[in-house]
Amino acid sequence: MIQIQKSKVKGIQQKGHSCQTRLLGFSSHKKRLGSYIGLCTLLTFACVSRGASQTQMLQAPGPWPTTAWSATAPESVGMDSAALKEAEQIYPCIFPSGYSLLVIRNGQLVSESYFNGQTAETPNHIYSVTKTFVATLLGIAVKQGWIDGVDQRVAVLLPEYSINPKFAELTLEDVLTHRSGIGSSRGSADISLMLEGEPQSPPGTAFEYSNIAPSLITAILDRLAKEGVAGDKSDVSGLAQEYLFGPLGIGVSEWNKGSNGVPDGANGLHMTTRDMARLGYLLLWDGRWEDKQILPMGWVKEASKYRVEFDRQKGYGYLNWVRRQSDIVQTAQGDIEVQGYFAYGHRGQFIGVYPELDLLVVTMADATDATRDTYFVPDLLHDFVRRFVFSAVKQSNNPPGQK
Incomplete structure (x- = not known):
């Protein structure tokens, strides 16, 4: 169970967006945060193979983020700015050791928040x-x-x-x-x-x-x-x-390097959250970057396929996690079945890839916080995305590579 520190809540209250008030609003849906966290374990997720066509090579909706991520107003990409603001404010309440939260749609930043002294330029260990x-x-x-x-x-x-x-x-x-x-x-x-x-x-x-x-x-x-x-x-x-x-x-x-002098293949990289998000965008575009196909056609589909069972909520593909059941996202155009997969690192490093929405959600966190169960946090992170980020999606759009 994640404990919300009183000092952090008080600090947020002084800034004008009270964690306690927002959590009470959240509690009206699930009674209290404790019940909410407990119910996270009841969710099921899906094995996913992406449905994006690999016969089309369309242009990205905005500039490729090779040099820098471009930012845009949420409404310009079919998202609700008030709902995203709610997500930004509730995130440090649920994850008091969180470092960053990025939401990217159509290849553009629509929400970017940093906590606990972090900035966009701060590199961190991304663990797994x-x-x-x-x-x-x-x-x-x-x-x-x-x-x-x-x-x-x-x-x-x-x-x-x-x-x-x-x-x-x-x-x-x-x-x-x-x-x-x-x-x-x-x-x-x-x-x-x-x-x-x-x-x-x-x-x-x-x-x-x-x-x-x-x-x-x-x-x-x-x-x-x-x-x-x-x-x-x-x-x-x-x-x-x-x-x-x-x-x-x-x-x-x-x-970081191992004992044989070769870089650690499991836990060794350090980078910023924005740079970690670039991997997510490469996967979202089926391995294409700008005018080059960097990965084999079909590789991402195979890598994000449910291959091995882990628990009731998730399984494993090629060194990334996949869902066992899809989520239904309500949009102005109707319900969309969203199947996602994600990279996850110790206690809160996360790249959530949601192709049907052309959406990335990326987080980093203080991995020294021993109160965060590394096996439970990815499920809680996805439930945060499902409740607070998916709810900001008002307009559906075609995933990358589809007309």
């Missing part, structure tokens, strides 16, 4: 959102022809390592879906230790969330870079800058 970046880099490797596909075996791609025979059939897809058999309990992302050890389950059979297995992907990409596939880019960091971070305009302030 790193995993979705790494899965995207793997998609780029497939697009470039450096890797044949996700069914390739890790042993073939890392031939210099001694591998336990039980890992002989371990594939990239097993790693992407957390069915590698490599749990996080081993602690170190040492490639040798991972591949020489005993699997916790046969690869490809059971979901076991791992904070070390994704480093197999960065090790593979690093090896490919050293083999010269990326020109003069001699490591995975240079490869990522050339093919992903640079084209999207993402400034990486830090990328």
